[in-house]
Amino acid sequence: MSEHSGVLTGAHFMNGDEASAEGALAAGCRFFAGYPITPATEIAETMAERMPEVGGVFIQMEDELASMNAIIGASWGGVKSMTATSGPGFSLMMENLGLALMTETPCVLVNVQRGGPSTGLPTLIGQQDMMQARWGSHGDYEIIALTPNSPQEMFDLTVEAFNLSERFRVPVLVMADEVVGHMTEKVIIPPADQIKIVNRRKPQKGEKYLPFKPEENLVPPMGSMGDGHFQHITGLTHDERGYPGANAAVQEKLVRRLVDKIRKYAKTELTKYEAVMMDDAEVVVVCYGITGRSALRAIRVARERGIKAGMVRLQIVWPFPDHLIEELSAKSRALIVPEVNMGQIVREVSRAAAGRCPVVGLPLPGGAMHKPDQIVEAIAKAAGVEAKA
């Protein structure tokens, strides 16, 4: 175990929330601001204990609005930063999430989803904030959202979230849920030198620095406060210098780039999924997060009954992998989409499938994850087989 690097190398029996906090520390996060909320509280608790050990800062803020603002400030101070919350806090963070998007501030927001709307089910699962993750803040933007299915992935994908946020200069969302956050399982944390770390590109010495002038990949290098640059950072539409420019031409240039810098890589760097038993699959379960664990059991049961079932579990849901669904829908008999909401990502799947094959949603309102049998039944029906073989 190396304290300085913040990496707790070794095998642990830890819950998803703790694993997410450890992933952040391993990625180099040294600033956490948050307001405790079930089922994300263990992330704040772990950070409160661990940040002082690695020379970082933990602040319990007065609310979630301030938490989001604090991590934006810390990031401009040159420090990787994160907050964690659940539904009600996620709503409060939406305004300043937009500020992070507009100012292209790398930071990570973990949402351990619970059942809603409103205060809803504080201690029970939901996946109901998936569309809010995409569209919750006003204005046009593209964002990145990852969906872990285990404590191990809470670690791995939190590291990945930091890397992507540094690479793209964008806030990245880890869209977990209560089951994955509170579930305890073995987590292997590799040695520090085996964890891939990406850091934001800083302006080179002697180079003329404009904080919003992009490079070829559409992402501008980012200097930190205190590095000696003049910086003007605003939520208003701004030019490459960061100065407000209230006209359509500046808006066109900025917002088109904010969207394109993500879309340009949607099919490559930003496509991430797990495919199981897909070689000859006819009925495909398209899922994300904890629902993938029910789906995995379901396709195994379906296979035992002679149905060619497979699973594609999205690990990056936003940007949505249209190209993947286009390909799947062209060769599958049906796509089944179980999710713990009343039908959110199924809309995206249907849109991308564009009628090439039937898309069947399996909505649940929250409070419980899918029982494998519920998915098996849908698979069997789609395959034209009696559910009870």
Add this chain to the structure above:
Amino acid sequence: MQTDRLEIRVTGFGGQGVILTGYILGRAAALFRDQHAVLAQTYGPEARGSACRADLIVSPNPIDYPQVARPNILIALSQDGYTTHKKSIEADGMILYDEELVRPDMDSPVFHASIPATRFAKEVGHKIMANIVMLGFCTALTNLATAESMEKAVSGSVPKGTEPKNLNAFRKGYEYGQQWLESHMKGNGHKTSPYLRK
């Protein structure tokens, strides 16, 4: 299907160490016995006193669906937990309970075994360690974990400075369990369970 998986449910009230009990069993399996383990916990919004439950799955193979459907083993630390969950147990499963806190259903066809865990815990230090006494008892009666792996898991999971007392509590339960098993084997016509240590 994952027929190789064993499902264990621990029930009681918040504050009794219900979750810790499941955590220690899972930790022993996952870290010291090269098994896979998933622990899920269910509790109300209250910090103390509400019904509380820890669900553990242990398997030699990676675990897909992480939730307990039909537990093979129930560990009951409260009457409420016993009454609510006794019917969820598989018919050939087993129920372990604290005989000072739970009055069992004599008509139940499920195999039962009990220990005065709270009394033993008081004897070795404090009644708060009744769950650790129960863990010792459970380790002696089942093939879930070895005493050695459990002692490692107990030591690594309890507050610093309390390890010796907790290990005493564990051993008290373990020894009582060994005696229990010995006298059970001598007896005839008892109910049994495939999860009982052979």
